[in-house]
Amino acid sequence: MNDELKELMDNCKCGLYIEINPQKDTYDTAEQWFKDRARGDEEFEKEIKEDPEIQKCIKENIIIEITAYPRTPIGNVIGYYTDIDEAIKNMIRVCKEY
Secondary structure (H helix, E strand, O other), rough: OOOOHHHHHHHHOOOOEEEEEEHHOOOOHHHHHHHHHHHHOHHHHHHHOOOOHHHHHHOOOOOOOEEEEEEEEEEEEEEEOHHHHHHHHHHHHHHHHH
C-alpha cells in the first residue's frame, strides 16, 4: 500500500472516502457536477468560483474528491483535486491540523 495513503488512513479516526470523476457517472462535466452539488448552497457556490483547485478541476474535467473524518463521525473535511498524489498529501496535512 502507498505510504501516504496509509498515513492518511491513520489520521482519520472515522471514515475516509475517495471518489474519482463522479461527474462521469452521469455524463456531466466537472463544471455541471459542481453546479448541481452546490444548488442552493451559496457558500459552496462562492467556493466553486474562488477556489483555484476547484477551478482546475473544472478546467481539466477531473475531480478527485476526498472526504475525511479526522476525529469524529460528524466532523469532516472535503477536498477537491486533479492529482491523486497531491490530494492525498494535502489531505494528510488538513487532517493533522483538524
